[in-house]
Amino acid sequence: MEIERKWMVTGWPEGLPLEEEFTMRQGYISVQPTVRIREEALTGGSTDYILCFKSAGGLAREEIERSIDKDLFVQLEEKIIGKPLIKKVRRSYRLPDGAVLEVNHVDEGLPTAFWYAEVEYPTVEAALRWQPEACGLAAYLNDEVTNQPGQSMGAYWVQTRG
Template sequence: MEIERKWMVNGWPEGEGFPALPLKEEFAMRQGYISVHPTVRIREEALRGGRTDYILCFKSGGGLAREEIERPIDKALFEDLETKIIAKPLIPKIRRSYLLPDGLVLEVNHVDEGQPTEFWYAEVEYPTVEQARAWDPASCQLAAYLSDDVTGQPGQSMGEYWVKTRL
């Protein structure tokens, strides 16, 4: 089960006006969709200065909580799915993960950098639905940054972005 909230944001949460958030990790990613309803996605995740993983992901449901199954796959299968099944440009994104004072992790994504459709979004995953509903960005001095909560809003998923920009 994946329990997360999502916000549209502008840029990384760094610099003047932001609390000092320790950077946990940064990934360069590419992802594409075999299916959007239900979600069947592949993603390449290259950790800055480290390994590259290839993931096959299945998701069902929507909103705050949904079922998610992720499994590692090898590079050859990833490439076959990318070129023979998807056959469209994958979505590039940079994800930075920041440690929050309360132990949660803020993931900020810059999608399709340099394209007319580029955008930024942030997510926080939670252990329970109750914690997700109760969590207040002000508790981490991020109320202004995380002011545009789009959790569960139609058209705000990466799958919907794929449909708008790749199909």
């Protein structure tokens, strides 16, 4: 189960310790249900290839992720004919309360580029209780889009590559 809240943001947050950074490429085999492939290259580290299935939903939804080898990733990427994968840079920051803020810059340099942030939670109750003000992020996380239709990366895929 994936339980997360999402905000539209502008730029990287200031004053938070950076934990890690990934450069990613991802594409969608299907958006209903979500079937996604992703290449994740950890800055200064390894590259992983992931196949992901997600159910419909907003705050909470089922998610199954499995590592795949590079050859299978390339084969699946070739099935997404004529559609360039979405490029993302993700930075993770440890918050004062122990939660992790993931900030993503999507399709940098393209007219459709944008930024968003997510925080994952262990339970729905914890997600509903958590407030950005408690971590000094009220101004940064002021545009929540968690349950708004059309705010998923799958919807962005359809809008820009569909």
